[in-house]
Structure formats: structure tokens, C-alpha cells
Amino acid sequence: MQTTPLSPEDPAxxxxxxxxxxxxxxxxxxxxxxxxxxxxxxxxxxxxxxxVDSTTRLRFAQEIEILKTVWGARIAQLLDADADAEQPWLATEYVEGPDLGKHVVTHGPLPALLVLSLGATLAEGLGYVHKQGLLHRDLKPANILLGPNGPKIIDFGLAVFAESSASLTAANTVVGTPSCMPPEQANGVKPLTSAVDVYALGTVLLFAATGHLPYHANNIHVLFHMVTDPATVPDLTGAPPELLPLLTAMLSHDAQDRPTITEVVQQCRGLVEVQGLKLAQARRRLTTYTAAPPQDFPTLLSVPVSEDTTPPPVPVVSDSATTPVHAEQPTEPVGTDEPASDTQPTMFLAAPQRAPQPEPPAQPASTTPVPQSTEDQQDGQNVPRRPHPSGRPPARSLRHSAQARRTAQQLREAYAARAAF
Structure with missing residues (x-):
């Protein structure tokens, strides 16, 4: 996903x-x-x-305070913010990579090995969040960015302190993403526990492995009934056999039946090591895979090579067309006309919502290889990065100030030229 030009009403x-x-x-x-x-x-x-009103400012200020609290390599870090400005704003670390939802829709489910790597990495990141006494509450594929240094978790707009029963939400209103929401959260139970994030992580891993979520329905109220009904089991169709026990446990209807976040890390690690790899090697393969054509994955699953045989570094060429932006999505109320993501958007369940339409899969990319990254080579694999879909040489990154300013001006001029006013 690429950036679009600024409109005339956007601030410079x-x-x-x-x-x-x-x-x-x-x-x-x-x-x-x-x-x-x-x-x-x-x-x-x-x-x-x-x-912008008093409630919005209070909620936004809470998100800023939570971002000041959370830390870790798997969290997109807060850079600066001002909740009291005329237009409240916050700035976070920019992660160069697609979100998990769009990657799976475009390129298909991840192999089991990489799902396990993703699970261990995200579970460990959530563990640090929980140590701060916080819950994410809105973990979903769109909130997982597949960056060049591994996956990162974004959007703490719904995060709360684990022991708190207070809420900025109106009475009888549930917030979250229905298809990734655990039963107790859908039922409005308070206070919530860390088990809500374990369940949501289970939905993320199921989506990564199969391309679908545990419950799906065309009507939001039917979907909520499926999530909260103990007799309706989650749909695990297509899940690799080695993942079934873990996914089944993580998606248990009763919170006490789910593994702890630490147990998720341990189980993922054990299943990776059974395949003869270290977890660090599997994570490097995950990072390489999200930047390489899917047809090259067999190379990534070849017999493990000693990490002592690291070849010399090769320069990395950035690819703007396949380096999606940090798609942080603010909380959206039910009834908005924004396009649906790969999962239902975060919502306040106060009124029915039109059923989200699935995104059509993008056209497969060209298979012209480009130089691999240094981290990929540390695993002893010669795996190319994903090429530019058009076959043209990849564009340079917008990291340099002079180029960035020129690009911004060109975007504004292009938009103004097409505007009807």
C-alpha cells in the first residue's frame, strides 16, 4: 500500500x-x-x-499515556504527541512493511513454521505489555505490521489496564473487532484479563495459517451470537495439523482454559525446534518470506545451515511499491462508510453495521529477484526479496529530507491539478 497525495485541506x-x-x-x-x-x-x-470533543480528547490522551508506558522491540514506539492541541495528534515509529491482513490476502496463508515464529514473537511482545499491567484488547491482522526487523504491534487506542473496570465507553456498548474478540469481551465482562489477548492472538495466528478467522457471518449480530455461544465451535478449517492443539486451546470459550502468554511462547518454540531450527532462525525466515515471492518459500524451508557460514553482506535495495506504510487505524464507530479491512474494523457495537466485503486478492508480483538483506543471509539462505510488481527498478525510500520535501510538493501539485475546485 502506497501513500496518497495530501489534499488541499491537509496541514503541511x-x-x-x-x-x-x-x-x-x-x-x-x-x-x-x-x-x-x-x-x-x-x-x-x-x-x-x-x-474533537471532550470524550474524544480524553480517549486520545489515554492512548498517548498507554503508548508512553508500553515498550519492547515488538511495539511501534511513541515519538511525540499533543492531546491538548486544537487538532490532537500523536506520532509513532514508522514501520516499513505490510500489515498481516493485507499480506495474507495478497500472497496467501503463511506456512506453519512461519506461523509458529509469528506466534512466539507476538506472544513475547504481548508479554511485555502485560507486565506493564496493560491489555491491548484489539489485536487483529491489520494491527500487526510485518517490518524489516520482524513483526510489530500497533494501535493501542483500546488498550486498558488489566485490573481496571472503568471505561470511557457508554453503558451497554462493546468495543473491539467482533471476529477477533473473545467471548468475555463480547459479553461486556469487566474487568478483563490477559486471556483476552491470548484469544485474539489465536485468531491472528489462525488467519495467518488459513486466511480466515474463527467466526464469520454477514450480519454483525449473528457474528456476535456465534462468538458468545459456547456451543458454536471456532472454524479451524485448513489449519495445519501441528497447529491445531495450540489454536484450539487459545480459542477456548472459557478464559481459564486458554494457555498463558508465556505458555504460548514455549509451545511455539518447542514446535519450531522439533523441525530442527532455532526460533531466531525461524524469525529471520519469516522476515525474509514477507519480502520474497511466495514461490521462493521452498528455499526457506531447506535443511538448516550453520549460522557460522554467514556470507558477506549484500546491499539492500528498498522497494517503495512493496513497502507499505504504517497502517495504524484509529478506532471506528459502527456505521462509518470507510472501506472494510481484511477483518471487521474496530467498532462500538451500538447499532447494526453493513457486513464488510472481503478484499479481492491483488495480482501476483513479478518474480525478478533483487539482492537479499544481511539478516536473511545470516540464516545461510539465498532468498530474493519481493520484486517490484511492475518490473521497474525499485524506488528509493522517502527517508531523506530533501527528497521527501520534493516528493511532498509533487504530491500536492498533482492533487491540485486533478481537483475540480
Missing amino acids: QIGGFELLGRIGQGGMGQVYLGESPGGEPAAVKIIKPSV
Whole structure:
């Protein structure tokens, strides 16, 4: 996914961050690709003026405070923010990579080995979040970015403190993504426990392995009934046999029957080691796979090679067309007209919503190889990165200030030339 040009009503900068293009939008705000005065890329979220009120500011301020609290290599870090500005905004680390949902829709499910690597990495990241006494509450494929240094978790807009029963949500209103929501969260149980994130991670891993979520229905109320009904078992069709016991446990209807986040890490690690690999090797293969053509995956699953045979580094060529932006999605209320993602958007269940339509799969990319990254070579594999879909040489990254400013100006001029006003 590429950035789109700034529109005439978009600010050129906010909080010292120069805005270069639009990344995505939701019911509450717009996310931009920005650049700090020092040239650091950032994902900048700005709340729409039409929805700025005291409740929105309070919720946004809570998200900022939570982002100040969470830490770890698997979390997109907060750079700066101002909840009291005329237009509240926050800037987070920009992750160059697709979100899991779009990657699976475009290239198909991940092999079991890489799903296990993804599971261990994300579970460990969530473990650090839980150590801060926090819950994510809205883990879904669209909130997992597949960056060059491994997957990262984004969007803590619905995160809460685990022991808190307080809420900024109106009474009798449930927030979250229905198809990834555990039964107790869908039923409005408070306080929630870390088991809600274990369940949501199970839905993410199932989607990564099969391309579908545990429950699916065309009507949002039918979907909620399926999630909360103990007699309706999750759909694990297509899940690799070695993953079935773990997924079944993580998606248990009763929270006490699910493994802890630490047990998820241990089980994923054990299943990877049974295949003769270290977990670090499997993670490197996951990172390489998300940037390489799917048909090259057999190379990634070849017999493990000693990591002492690391070949000399080869320069990495960036690819703007297959380096999607940090698609952080603000919380969206039911009834918005925004396009549906690979899963239902985060929502406030206060009214029926049109059933989301699945995204059509993108056309397969060209298979022209390009140089591999140094980290990929450390696993002893000669695996090319995913090429540019058009076959043209990959574009340079927007990391350099001069080029970024020129590009931003060109985007604005292009938009103005096409505008009907």
C-alpha cells in the first residue's frame, strides 16, 4: 500500500513533523506519513476536527499515556504527541512493511513454521505489555505490521489496564473487532484479563495459517451470537495439523482454559525446534518470506545451515511499491462508510453495521529477484526479496529530507491539478 497525495485541506506540518502523504483514515482520524525535523520517518495520527470533543480528547490522551508506558522491540514506539492541541495528534515509529491482513490476502496463508515464529514473537511482545499491567484488547491482522526487523504491534487506542473496570465507553456498548474478540469481551465482562489477548492472538495466528478467522457471518449480530455461544465451535478449517492443539486451546470459550502468554511462547518454540531450527532462525525466515515471492518459500524451508557460514553482506535495495506504510487505524464507530479491512474494523457495537466485503486478492508480483538483506543471509539462505510488481527498478525510500520535501510538493501539485475546485 502506497501513500496518497495530501489534499488541499491537509496541514503541511503538525507538531514539527512535515507531512508527506496520507497513509490511511478511519472514523476518528487521519494517519499521515511524516518526517521529523531530524529526518526520522513517522506515522502521524491527527483527530478529525469534526469529532474533537471532550470524550474524544480524553480517549486520545489515554492512548498517548498507554503508548508512553508500553515498550519492547515488538511495539511501534511513541515519538511525540499533543492531546491538548486544537487538532490532537500523536506520532509513532514508522514501520516499513505490510500489515498481516493485507499480506495474507495478497500472497496467501503463511506456512506453519512461519506461523509458529509469528506466534512466539507476538506472544513475547504481548508479554511485555502485560507486565506493564496493560491489555491491548484489539489485536487483529491489520494491527500487526510485518517490518524489516520482524513483526510489530500497533494501535493501542483500546488498550486498558488489566485490573481496571472503568471505561470511557457508554453503558451497554462493546468495543473491539467482533471476529477477533473473545467471548468475555463480547459479553461486556469487566474487568478483563490477559486471556483476552491470548484469544485474539489465536485468531491472528489462525488467519495467518488459513486466511480466515474463527467466526464469520454477514450480519454483525449473528457474528456476535456465534462468538458468545459456547456451543458454536471456532472454524479451524485448513489449519495445519501441528497447529491445531495450540489454536484450539487459545480459542477456548472459557478464559481459564486458554494457555498463558508465556505458555504460548514455549509451545511455539518447542514446535519450531522439533523441525530442527532455532526460533531466531525461524524469525529471520519469516522476515525474509514477507519480502520474497511466495514461490521462493521452498528455499526457506531447506535443511538448516550453520549460522557460522554467514556470507558477506549484500546491499539492500528498498522497494517503495512493496513497502507499505504504517497502517495504524484509529478506532471506528459502527456505521462509518470507510472501506472494510481484511477483518471487521474496530467498532462500538451500538447499532447494526453493513457486513464488510472481503478484499479481492491483488495480482501476483513479478518474480525478478533483487539482492537479499544481511539478516536473511545470516540464516545461510539465498532468498530474493519481493520484486517490484511492475518490473521497474525499485524506488528509493522517502527517508531523506530533501527528497521527501520534493516528493511532498509533487504530491500536492498533482492533487491540485486533478481537483475540480
